[in-house]
Amino acid sequence: MxxxxxxxxxxxxxxxxxxxxxxxxxxxxxxxxxxxxxxxxxxxxxxxxxxxxxxxxxxxxxxxxxxxxxxxxxxxxxxxxxxxxxxxxxxxxxxxxxxAFTTAAGMIAAVGTRLRRDHAADWKGMNSLILGGTGPVGMAAAILAAELGASVTIMSRSAEKALAAVENCRTYAAGGDALSLAGAADTDKAEQLAGADVVLATAAAGIEVLGAAEIAAAPVLKVAADVNAVPPSGVAGLEAQHDGTPLPGSQSGAVGVGALAIGNxxxxxxxxxxxxxxxxxxxxxxxxxxxxxxxxxxxxxxxx
Ligand SMILES: NC(=O)c1ccc[n+]([C@@H]2O[C@H](COP(=O)([O-])OP(=O)(O)OC[C@H]3O[C@@H](n4cnc5c(N)ncnc54)[C@H](OP(=O)(O)O)[C@@H]3O)[C@@H](O)[C@H]2O)c1
Incomplete structure (x- = not known):
């Protein structure tokens, strides 16, 4: 048998x-x-x-x-x-x-496609914010984006929690010390958004972490992605099935990738x-x- x-x-x-x-x-x-x-x-x-x-x-x-x-x-x-x-x-x-590993991988791949197809860019050198980034999905996405050459900032409601998440990522990623990883509190979000090419929203379900006014004020934003499939969306105006759809209100030509596109x-x-x-x-x-x-x-x- x-x-x-x-x-x-x-x-x-x-x-x-x-x-x-x-x-x-x-x-x-x-x-x-x-x-x-x-x-x-x-x-x-x-x-x-x-x-x-x-x-x-x-x-x-x-x-x-x-x-x-x-x-x-x-x-x-x-x-x-x-x-x-x-x-x-x-x-x-x-x-x-x-x-978290397969979800973060899906997010990194989907955003990579948008960078390539809509902005003639790739992950290398992208200033990337991970909002609500202290959970397993956010930390895995942080490691993967940094391993692809992005400069990554994990954001949290608490600066200590953000820094602890960075330390965890450094401990568990191969070559963690060499990765460009930083942590910051949400109170610094406006300052961080001024230079952000990519925003990944990885907060707990049903929480908006990037608002309409923040999108409008982000001068170089290229792609915003959200893994949260539970309304409201983590990124204002971004719907779950969006995949390379212009991000409503973006002045910088950013496109969005929603939770279903990542989930697929x-x-x-x-x-x-x-x-x-x-x-x-x-x-x-x-x-x-x-x-x-x-x-x-x-x-x-x-x-x-
Ligand atoms: N699309 C898919 O295929 C798929 C698959 C798996 C998971 N997901 C989604 O991925 C997301 C992340 O999952 P996870 O397990 O990593 O999340 P999590 O650990 O539950 O939460 C991530 C972070 O969200 C922040 N947060 C929690 N409550 C908040 C609030 N009221 N306001 C602002 N921030 C808050 C916390 O950060 P701070 O306390 O540090 O601020 C927390 O560390 C979830 O939305 C989940 O549903 C999607």
């Missing part, structure tokens, strides 16, 4: 995300096993338990998904899992806490990563960078 594809889903949260469960089943994982309220210290034992119970051919049909709400914890769990395995007992692992790419990326784990002959360890690679390739093929 052919062995089933088994995905072990680890999370530091009390529950798995039903979104992730559906995505895994639709990517062909047959058996989904949840492990909740985990700590980083629990990972080695669980991985060893899984790896020694199947033959090398069965191990190729076994994978690990890491969810949860915390980017740092998820990346530490991924590293713990990778460290404890050795040939031929290596399972593929994907970390996507709170959907996020969906494709998560599906492709889950399939890659299932189909790869060699073990793969996937996180925000792999998500961004897949997202940019998908957007380039789709949008030219």
């Amino acid at each position: 052919e062995k089933f594809h088994i995905l072990h889903l680890f999370t530091s949260a009390p529950n798995l995300s039903p979104f992730d469960v559906n995505m895994a089943a639709d990517a062909g994982w047959h058996t989904l096993a949840p492990y909740t309220s985990l700590e980083v210290g629990d990972i080695a034992g669980l991985v060893q338990d899984a790896m020694f119970s199947r033959s090398p051919s069965g191990i190729k049909r076994t994978g690990i998904f890491i969810g949860g709400r915390d980017m740092g914890v998820a990346l530490q769990m991924l590293e713990e899992a990778r460290k404890v395995m050795f040939p031929p007992f290596q399972m593929s692992v994907l970390a996507d806490p709170s959907g 790419i996020k969906y494709q990326v998560q599906h492709q990563l889950l399939r890659q784990m299932r189909e790869s002959d060699e073990p793969v360890y996937l996180h925000y960078e792999s998500a961004c690679e897949v997202a940019r390739k998908y957007a380039a093929e789709r949008d030219g």
Whole structure:
């Protein structure tokens, strides 16, 4: 009998995300096993338990998904899992806490398309503000934009929280010290907007973080993107399905990318990563960078 594809889903949260469960089943994982309220210290034992119970051919049909709400914890769990395995007992692992890696990747890819097609530019050198940027989606987007050469400022209602988010990004990004990352409080927003080429709105659902007057006063804004699909939009006048649509009220010719346009790419990326784990002959360890690679390739093929 052919062995089933088994995905072990680890999370530091009390529950798995039903979104992730559906995505895994639709990517062909047959058996989904949840492990909740985990700590980083629990990972080695669980991985060893899984790896020694199947033959090398069965191990190729076994994978690990890491969810949860915390980017740092998820990346530490991924590293713990990778460290404890050795040939031929290596399972593929994907970390996507709170959907943040695939969502941020979708946002970075969609904005990259708009920069290229509407402004003959790319991420390199773009002054970028991440509004409501202290959550997992904002921090993952900050790392990815900075890795592509942007100068990134994470904004928050609290300056301390913004600076702590920057420190977290530096800790968890490869080469974090070399990235152009800064933190600022929302009270500095007008000053920051004076030089902003790109605004990414990544605050909690249903909160407007960029208002109509702020858009009108942003002199060099090229693209504003919003991941929040719950009304009101995070960016005034930007609708969820907008994708390269002129941003209402912009004096600088900015275009907008809404939550559904980003969500479409996020969906494709998560599906492709889950399939890659299932189909790869060699073990793969996937996180925000792999998500961004897949997202940019998908957007380039789709949008030219
Ligand atoms: N489109 C998609 O496919 C997709 C997928 C996943 C998630 N999402 C969306 O992505 C967004 C970010 O998700 P997340 O999990 O990273 O968010 P989160 O952690 O819940 O919130 C991000 C930040 O929003 C700020 N915030 C919270 N309440 C606020 C308020 N009342 N006023 C102003 N700012 C407030 C907080 O920053 P400070 O306290 O530092 O100010 C918080 O750290 C959400 O809107 C979520 O729905 C979209």
